Amino acid sequence: MYVTEEQNPRLPYLRDKTSKLTLSPGCYIMKNAQGKIIYIGKAKSLRKRVTSYFRKSADHLPKVARMVCCVNDYDFIVTDSEFEALVLECSLIKQYKPKYNILLKDDKGYSYIRVTNEDFPRISGELQKQDDGAEYIGPYTSSFAVRQAVDEANRVFRLPTCKKKFPQEFCKERPCLNFHIKQCMGVCRGKISKEEYRSVIDEAIDYIRGGSGHSIEKLTAQMEKAAEELDFELAARLRDRIRAIEKAAESQKIIDEHIKDCDCIAIVANSENACASVIKYRGGRLYDKADFFLEQTDEPTAMLTGFLMQYYSASEDIPAHILLADGIDEQESEDITRFLRDKTQHAVYISVPQKGSLLRLTTLAKANASEYLSIRMGRTGREAQALDELAKALGMEKVPKIIECYDISNLASSDMVAGMVVFEDGRPLKKHYRRFAIKNVDGQNDYASMQEVLKRRFENYFKGEDECFKTLPDLIFLDGGKGHVNTVTPVIRKMGIDVPVYGLVKDSRHRTRAVATGGGEISLTKARSAFNLVTAIQDEVHRYSVAFMTKRHKKASFASALTRVNGIGPKKAAKLMGEFKTTEKLKAATLEEIKRTAGVNEQTAQELKRIIDEM
Incomplete structure (x- = not known):
């Protein structure tokens, strides 16, 4: 601008x-x-x-x-x-x-892990911190991460999750199913001392705070000591606990085991807003997640640089490894690294993974950012991803919000018509669909027909009378190849319309194959979400234009049948069809209504009624 x-x-x-x-x-x-x-x-x-x-x-x-x-x-x-x-x-x-x-706006509340202050403490997730004497771990920006950590700790350390009060309800009932399937240590049996239980709780808290790697090292040392002291029962319990931690870590570890602590950061933006997602891994497992809505957009690398500085300047939790989904300027990367090293007094590395498990992590962060932005903007993550992929594939500077697509349809060179469908934010905007009857083209000429349709569409834009034509699209698709693009583009450029125009090319089976430019084709096979969106748009415009052509053809055939009645010419047949609009309404019309509309006598009206009822 x-x-x-x-x-x-x-x-x-x-x-x-x-x-x-x-x-x-x-x-x-x-x-x-x-x-x-x-x-x-x-x-x-x-x-x-x-x-x-x-x-x-x-x-x-x-x-x-x-x-x-x-x-x-x-x-x-x-x-x-x-x-x-x-x-x-x-x-x-x-x-x-x-x-x-760019201002970081995290509109989520904070979540905490609560450890009750009682003889046999319980661990739970809470949305608010209360003044109740309990110990609170946090805050966490992700309630999902809190739920996962609490469920994991209770399962790994076999802590009770029932509502029984201890020690008041010792031995009052038989242990529940959780004890028998080894999901609970069975505190209700009264055979576990306060001290022993407190030791397990401390281990669970240590696991939540330090992650699986730290807990395994500590428990392994305790197991070896118990074995040396010939306390094989304790050693066996510790061994089972270590295995449970390893199993839990394996079930949700999607990170290289050699990297214990890292943050994965991605920013996704559209033309007006952006979202940053930070996924934190500590001790080899997902520890927390934070999403930030960025109300102002900027050049991508500038946004990412600004976000890194603002986010980490306000944080004391800075890991050794920061993984980015997209790169930033090399000099700025070095400056940010230096700033973070000075702040933390430990080594910090910023990198952009290109393959392997670390690339999957940054891809996950990008998917989270895309989903969060789409929710804020009223779209699904799949729609946002498809539009983002499409913009990149076509080399567009911003993601297209409004996409229009046109298709010409005819039956044996007669009833030449066109359909225009509109997609807004990746979804059909059916109230803005429009149909065109070709008026100034003789015979079957798809190129000339497409020229006429686009010219009429933008003439209506300048008039500003029809609501659906008042907004310029961000992208135009034509159902056809580079010939359609080269034919239409000069026409709309002459009208002062500077909107990207591409063709949609089909294969021999009438399926979408590629996007055509004025000089070649762009394949979307590697951008699956964008390919699916383009296919949906092409299928929709084809359905819409064919339905219009079929309707006009049936109407013309019906009107032609009416002219077989003596005294009914094309004008009177057209008058009848114009008054009643559809064949269903015409069949429902009374003899008097047919007589009055066509302007005929009783005998002719009766003959018309007979023909209409037989059709």
Whole structure:
């Protein structure tokens, strides 16, 4: 988007001021007419970076264009290095929370793991922290992670999950099924002391906090000591506990066993919003998950860099390994790594996995971010992923929100018609479907027919009378190959419509094969979600246009049958069909209604009624 001097009269002043800026690194602080800070950024060269906002004919993202329209003036702070600029930017954003910077908004509540304060404590998950004397572990941003950790700890350490009170209900009933299937240690039998039970609870808490690797090491040492002291019963219980931990870890471990602690981070964005997902692994197992809604979108690497700095500057839990679904600038990666190492005083590594189990982890983080964004935007994760894949395959800068698709249908060169279907956010928008009867093309000419349809569609856009034509699509598909694209594109470009146009190519079995450009084809075989979406769009437009063609053909055949009656010509037949619309309504019409509509006598009306009833 371009920003003109009519939109921001201060642009000449801002350009003149920027021409005198230093080439040194630093931070720039944009302000509106009221002097309020609306955006803070960093730059390796202040003059070059700030100039990019105010130069003539600068093509900005929508968010940046809105910000530039509001800039009245700016300040700047020169730093000695890019690293200092990065740290300063993060600090200033945290302090001022500017409107046009990416702000982390985690609208979830926090969850806790609760350990009751009683002789035989219980472990449970809670949504709120109460002042009840219990021990609370957390907070966690993911209630799922809390439930998983609690269920796992209770199962591995065979803790009671019933509602019995101990020691008040010792030996009052026989042990329940959980004891017999070795899901509970059977505290209700009264054979386990407070001290022994407390020891197990401590181990369970240690497992929750430290993960499976730490617990196995500790329990293995205890088992070996028990065996040396010939306490084989205790050693056997510890051995079973170790096996249970290993089994639990195996069932949900999707991470390289040599990496105990890591965060997997991905950001998914559409044209207006973005979401970041952080999946935490500690001790070889999923520990927590956090999703953040980012109200302002920016260039992808800038978003990811800003998120990393804001997220970790406010966190004390920084692992040794940070895995990213997408890459960032090498220099910025080094600066962020240095910042995190200085903050934590331990080694930190940032990487972008390209294969194997670590790639599956970042893919999982991206799927989580996509799902969270789709929920916020009213879409499913599958729809969001399909649109994202489609945009990347076609080389589009933003994900298409509105997609229109056109198909020409005819029966033996007669009844040439076209159908237009509309998909919004990956879903059919049926109230905006439209049908076209071809008016200015003689014979069977798909190219000329498609030209006519697209021309009429955008003539209606300029008129602004029909609600479905008022919005420009982000993407146009034509049911056909590169010939259709090359025929239609010049027509709509001449009308001033700058919307990407692609063809949908079918194979010999009439199934979607590829997307056609003006000079070749783009395969979607590696983008399965996008391929399925395009197939659904092509099938829908074909169904819609064929249904219209069939309806017109039946109507024309019916009208032709009416002209067999003496005194009924094409005009009177068309008048009857125009009045009653459908054959069903015409059959339901009374003799008097037929007589009055066609303007015929009693005898002709009776003959018409007979023909209509027989059809």
